[in-house]
Amino acid sequence: MLAIAIMVIIVSAEFSAQFQVDFAVPWSPPSQAGLSELAWIRDHFGFDNPSVIIVVRDPSSYLWALAYNGGLIYFGNLLYLLSNRTDYSMLNNSDPQVRSDYIGSIQRLWTYGVLKKIDSGNYLILLPSALYNPDVLEVQALAAYGGGVLSVRQMTNVSLQKLFAAWTLARSTNDILGAARSYLAFNPIAYCITYSNWASTSSRTTVGVAQNFTNVFPCSLHVTAMAVKDLADYAFLNGTWNLKNESYIGFYFKGTADSTGTFFLTVLLGGAPNYTSYYYYDVIDKSLWDGKIHGLVLQLSFFQSRDSPDLSSISSVQFGVYSVEGGVFDYSLEYVVVAS
């Protein structure tokens, strides 16, 4: 029986070893670029610098920023911090981790008396860009600082309040493109007269010019894709574009999806025929497919690339749907634009 008792202990030890290998792992670290930016801030400003506020907005980044940089870390949306308002979307968030991280971060800023003096000029507010991914409106409050890190630039209270109002309106109406038009000059990549040149990469996808669904542009593009598993079909427009001096691509989108599993919209900027070199961006957010109008603005610097394409000679603009399980995707695009 003693031998069996020893065997019981051995089995128990093995189960625990398996548990350790499976679960005793680092807390989902952010990208290497994100960690490098945190390290850059620490190297330049030291650990726990009471004059520096670092802004992040996902739970993983928050804990890593605390460990790497200590001190004043704000977890949440930048413009709420700058205008010293409580972000109730964070405070009442359905994710308990988001709620507790937001509360923890504002408690600390409150304790150190930061919130009342946020516009005093005493604090350098930094955003690690790879961790925060600011949108086009937030970028209006930022300037490049170094090492991939952005800093908040000086703004008057009036312009800050105007930006905050535009940003909150954009979030509530899902139309950041409309809000951004007050700040940036957008130019269509093509006018309605050339919309008939849009084509598809396979017979499973049909493309046609349709009536506009906003009042911004006179026409729209309607696409119906019968997607098959693990394959993306595209609607594309060939041409020649120099996007070297552009920073954003935007468009209005309205679509529905009949599919299970993972699927997303991909925006692809072809640099050469047959997909040998291109830029692409996956819009993962499934709420995009709720049948309502969404105005999107994507930063070209966040696009991934394959085989060194050249932004100064883009030969095609493509929109496609990738679906793991396949399905039917019906969507419309309008006012496809770029801005610097």
Place this chain on the structure above:
Amino acid sequence: MKWFLLTLAAVVLSLEIVGVAEGVSSSLGYPVSGSYVSIPSQFVAVTSLALPILPYLSLSMFAGALLFGVISSTKAGPVDEARTPDVYQGFSRKSRDYLVLTAAVAIAAFLVWLPRSLQSLPIGGDTLFYISAIDTMNREGPLWALLYTDRPFFYLIIYGLQNLSGLSTVDFFRILPIILAASTTASVWFFVNLFYKEAAGYASLLMATSTSLMRTSIDLYASFFAAILLFLTLGIYLRYRQEMRARQRSLLWVMFVVILMSYWFVWALILVVLGLAEALSKEGAIRIKAFLAVALPSAGVLGLFVAVALMRPPPLYWGLGFSFALYLGKAITPVGPVTYTSASLDLSDLGLLQYNPVVPIFAVIGLFFYRPRNFEGRMIYIWSSIMLAFSLISTTGLHAALLIPLPVLAGMGLRKMVEAL
């Protein structure tokens, strides 16, 4: 029949040992190949099919065993007769006990070291928070722990150890869980050794190999520290109860205050467990009086902290005396109090402990054989019942589930099986 059952158990355990070892080896990147290598793995896979129902099964079995023990507490449990006075302990027996303890401590240290030898980044989410807390203390001084945390003594100890070690904060948190795991294993041995010497080795070995120790070691350092204090304090209290020495009473005063300032949830648990167990004693009134004499100083210290919290509300003071509502999911923010977590019934934390099914199964056997006839028995039953109830509530589930004394009960269960067979 007996030999048939023992042979069957040996075969099953052998298959599990080989199968789980193959799994661990494969997880570490060294898959085992060979003609018959898949047989044990498939056996483990078949037996693990029962894992999804284990939380419900073990909850029913554990609650049933507690109820059974309470109902049949008038009957002498086999463990009561198994107690052996110190005078019969020979030198060789003691050496063997210490050898088992050493082995248990070494196994705990190895299992906690294992993932840290494989990972370069800090392990666990809360570890990142603890790193920032200790670095903040290094900049702002030790008073920070008193002003801004509800576990000032724990933080002061960790801060002191980090400074004594001379290691960077990140490196220090690679060795801290190993030290805490070894200390927890030793404290379990110390506790069980006081009332069931023969089971102390088994209990420490099962603590060293329990999922609760593994989960705690990932990033729950305050719970770890509190568990050590819990076992030590209960052990000291058992001695004090027998000998009633003034020195032991003074030590208990200190221990109660230290636990209060390290993890007040565990301090409250000790008060309730010991208070109820004493109240149910034959000489209840006298015992309660003696218990209160030990516990009241710490309650007075808590009163002081509460007074400070009332006089200096947040954001001036966030420390002990203010934090009670945190366990109810409430927090103070610049816009007033908010409830950030709502309590609900949740079995998932109890389910976590089933990853290693050996410990819960033997814990149920331990309860079956160990009845609440004496003070120690009542203490363990009350402790288990309270933590089992709290482990079903989402806001307290994880910490309560880890504080159920499963390894202690499992050690007694395994020992009893060895005696009976």
